[in-house]
Amino acid sequence: MQGLLEDLPLLGILELIHTTRQTGVLDVQADVPYTVTFVSGEIISGGILDWMGLDALYASPLLPDSGTFDFARRPVAGTPLGPYGHLTTDWARVSDEWEKICEVIGSPSRCFQGDLFPFEGQGGGSVRGAARELDIPVFQAAQLVVGAMKQGRLRPLDRYEWHRLRLQPTGPRARTHPVARHLNGKRTLGEATGAGLPQRDVRDYLLDELRLGLRFPGSGWVLRDLVWEQKHSAVAADALLQYQL
Numbered sequence: 001m002q003g004l005l006e007d008l009p010l011l012g013i014l015e016l017i018h019t020t021r022q023t024g025v026l027d028v029q030a031d032v033p034y035t036v037t038f039v040s041g042e043i044i045s046g047g048i049l050d051w052m053g054l055d056a057l058y059a060s061p062l063l064p065d066s067g068t069f070d071f072a073r074r075p076v077a078g079t080p081l082g083p084y085g086h087l088t089t090d091w092a093r094v095s096d097e098w099e100k101i102c103e104v105i106g107s108p109s110r111c112f113q114g115d116l117f118p119f120e121g122q123g124g125g126s127v128r129g130a131a132r133e134l135d136i137p138v139f140q141a142a143q144l145v146v147g148a149m150k151q152g153r154l155r156p157l158d159r160y161e162w163h164r165l166r167l168q169p170t171g172p173r174a175r176t177h178p179v180a181r182h183l184n185g186k187r188t189l190g191e192a193t194g195a196g197l198p199q200r201d202v203r204d205y206l207l208d209e210l211r212l213g214l215r216f217p218g219s220g221w222v223l224r225d226l227v228w229e230q231k232h233s234a235v236a237a238d239a240l241l242q243y244q245l
Contacts, residue, residue: 002070005030010062011088013069017041018084024074030067032227034060037076043087044078051220054081055137058094059224094139101142102232104149107225108138109161112145114154126161128221138221158199160229162206162222163190169209179205203229 001013010028014036017026021041028034036046036057047056081087105112105127113124118133125133131141148154168185169177179202182192189206193199207226210219 002068005064005067005069008069010064010069013071014088017071022071022073023076024072025076027070027072028060028064028067029069030061030064032061032064032224036060037078039076039078039080042080042084043082044076044080046081047220048224049215049220050217051224055139056220056224057081058091058139059098060095062088062092062095098139098142098228101139101146102228104146105142105156106232107160107228108142109222109225109229111157111159111161112149112154113157114148116144116148116153119148119154124157124159126159128161128225159190160225162225163188163193165189165206165216165222167206167209167214173209177205200233203233 001016005028013026017024017038018041023039023041024037026036026038028036032048034046034048034056037044043057045052045057046060047053048060051059082090108127108131111124111126111129112119113122114120118130119125127141127145128138130145131138134141145154149156166185166188167183169180169183174180179192179197182195182197183189189202193202203226207223207230210223210226
């Protein structure tokens with residue numbers, strides 16, 4: 001089963017797989033590509049590239065307005081993440097909440113600083129880093145940050161989790177793209193922005209490379225965050241400016 005999301009909404013596809021108790025993997029190719037794995041119509045896993053699990057599934061857009069889908073029947077095994085109805089209801093709710101949260105923070109890669117653990121110190125920390133430190137879902141960490149910002153306990157920094165990446169560009173773009181020419185496998189993306197490259201250009205380059213097939217450990221959450229940032233970067237930039245005034 002395959003087709004265009006413009007012709008058949010994703011929710012309808014999920015419901016069809018569930019009611020016919022199919023087993024296999026649904027591959028969604030949209031602005032944010034992701035997979036959902038079913039056993040007898042129940043969802044047992046899902047996520048974006050190598051970022052898998054319930055946190056990743058809930059960060060996957062449930063209502064993409066364009067793209068393609070392909071459901072392949074294949075033997076898979078696993079335990080359902082939860083009752084299908086409850087799972088999809090929570091997915092819809094969290095997916096909607098993520099958009100509202102990222103209108104404030106840009107993405108969970110954004111770094112913040114303040115008097116709230118674990119954001120103290122000169123360098124602060126990212127939302128994703130806080131989720132790891134506190135051992136909580138990224139969504140919960142993002143909610144915590146939004147609440148702390150409203151209380152004046154955290155301020156945004158112009159730094160992101162993906163700034164730590166080191167890339168060694170290859171192929172034709174390595175010689176022609178202005179961002180790629182600054183990267184040599186040793187210099188981080190944050191160092192590239194510090195050297196004067198516009199943040200937006202570095203972000204766009206990395207996202208383009210991921211869409212062209214670049215893969216590394218963590219490429220799933222990086223891609224998800226970059227898409228959020230592209231969509232909400234103007235709002236996030238305004239938030240940073242307000243804290244700098």
